[in-house]
Amino acid sequence: QVQLVESGGGSVQPGGSLRLSCVASGFPFSSSHIAWVRQPPGKGLEWVSTIRNSGSTLYTASVKGRFTISRDNAKNSVYLQMNDLKPEDTATYYCTKDGVRRQGTQVTVSS
Numbered sequence: 001q002v003q004l005v006e007s008g009g010g011s012v013q014p015g016g017s018l019r020l021s022c023v024a025s026g027f028p029f030s031s032s033h034i035a036w037v038r039q040p041p042g043k044g045l046e047w048v049s050t051i052r053n054s055g056s057t058l059y060t061a062s063v064k065g066r067f068t069i070s071r072d073n074a075k076n077s078v079y080l081q082m083n084d085l086k087p088e089d090t091a092t093y094y095c096t097k098d099g100v101r102r103q104g105t106q107v108t109v110s111s
Contacts (some may be wrong), residue, residue: 002027002097004101005102005103006021008105009092009107010108011108012085013109016085018107019081022095023077024076024077024097025076034051034071035047035051035096036049038093038094040088046060048063048080049080062088067080067083068080086109092104092106
């Protein structure tokens with residue numbers, strides 16, 4: 001069974017930074033593409049970023065230049081470094097594999 005455990009969320013002021021982590025198990029991690037998606041309060045899911053098994057990365061336009069996705073195959077982990085956070089980044093963040101997501105981690109950006 002796919003297991004994805006996110007951590008690293010919290011409350012920060014605009015301009016602040018957070019680093020989200022996702023530890024995965026139950027599937028061949030190093031050969032898998034992993035994505036981060038988010039769900040703002042009262043809104044639908046929004047794709048944020050993907051890291052392919054090759055290590056190549058993709059970002060939605062609103063986070064490009066501020067967020068960095070990375071992976072450590074030795075630790076079955078994916079990370080999302082988020083800098084220059086804005087109130088519109090407030091959401092529950094999930095890492096996903098083939099659309100499967102679990103609990104998520106809450107990020108709140110507010111002054």
